Amino acid sequence: MTIALITLGGTIAMGGVDAGRPGVVARLTGADLTAAVPGLAELGVPVDVRDPHAVPSANLTGRLLLDVVGQASQAVADGATGVVITQGTDTLEETAFLADLLWPHAAPLVFTGAMRNPTLAGADGPANLLAALRVAAAPHARDLGVLVAVNDELHAARWLRKTHSTSTATFASPNTGPLGQVIEGEVRVLTRPPRHEPLPPVDPDRLDATRVALYVVTMDDDGLLLNGLADTHHAVVVAGFGVGHVPSALAPVLGDLAERIPVVLTSRSGAGSVLRHTYGAVGSETDLQRRGLLNGGLLDPYKARVLLRLLLAGDAGRDEVTAALARHG
Numbered sequence: 001m002t003i004a005l006i007t008l009g010g011t012i013a014m015g016g017v018d019a020g021r022p023g024v025v026a027r028l029t030g031a032d033l034t035a036a037v038p039g040l041a042e043l044g045v046p047v048d049v050r051d052p053h054a055v056p057s058a059n060l061t062g063r064l065l066l067d068v069v070g071q072a073s074q075a076v077a078d079g080a081t082g083v084v085i086t087q088g089t090d091t092l093e094e095t096a097f098l099a100d101l102l103w104p105h106a107a108p109l110v111f112t113g114a115m116r117n118p119t120l121a122g123a124d125g126p127a128n129l130l131a132a133l134r135v136a137a138a139p140h141a142r143d144l145g146v147l148v149a150v151n152d153e154l155h156a157a158r159w160l161r162k163t164h165s166t167s168t169a170t171f172a173s174p175n176t177g178p179l180g181q182v183i184e185g186e187v188r189v190l191t192r193p194p195r196h197e198p199l200p201p202v203d204p205d206r207l208d209a210t211r212v213a214l215y216v217v218t219m220d221d222d223g224l225l226l227n228g229l230a231d232t233h234h235a236v237v238v239a240g241f242g243v244g245h246v247p248s249a250l251a252p253v254l255g256d257l258a259e260r261i262p263v264v265l266t267s268r269s270g271a272g273s274v275l276r277h278t279y280g281a282v283g284s285e286t287d288l289q290r291r292g293l294l295n296g297g298l299l300d301p302y303k304a305r306v307l308l309r310l311l312l313a314g315d316a317g318r319d320e321v322t323a324a325l326a327r328h329g
């Protein structure tokens, strides 16, 4: 039994400084990270470390993630029981979801990170890394898709949200709650979500070239910023009010856009679904769907954008996009 550990930087690895500049930067390798974990030896599982990137997670890209998911896949093909990826928490809800959409294996792929860097009292990196390694080694964590282990909780990547900018309890799954917990070092899986078929492999050049905008609707919004968007972008995700509403003045602007590119309706609320057939005013969910917007269901705006990019990079047409939104949303 071996666990592969792939490190990508982030606060969990930010134990160094750059000369002449204030603030911590990513410096720690996977060997440093594992050396800082008390109790790792008792796990009794060799950890095979790779350190492909050491960046703030704001610098992670779809292309880089495709490469990392490929490395994780290869590790499983070579016999790893599970894979752990460490990275910054800022983009983790997007990267883990991207990986989840593509991960074809039963073996666990577990993301983790930290909110307090290793120079601070109460740094949470070592505990999170140990929890993630335990999950990656747990036979009952197989077949759950991509997971996130933080704060002694186990979350499905597909439901995860970062909900607080500094709290160590930042990660939550508002629509479902966590899948499980790590209790006295034991991984307890409390609920098992059904898995989806993975999407077909995506070409990194195509993904790079696929532009999907995210547009957050605000009060008094006249849609001026959307001018010309269909000339520069392949699709747009709209984060509407509540159950999927926009000011009435914005409805025709979105309708015109939907005649040219896919426009996906989601909620900016942070949890819950957009509705399909409850409200009837201009700018309501029924009106926007009549104008050609696609319903994103329970997908939050960030995840809808990740899904759309992968689908469009794979040449999906409107019917395939609609079907995928129904499956994942």
Ligand code: ASP
Pocket (backbone or CB within 6 Å): 009, 010, 011, 012, 055, 056, 057, 058, 087, 088, 089, 090, 091, 113, 114, 115
């Ligand atoms: N800014 C950091 C990053 O995402 C925050 C973190 O790691 O939690 O890289």
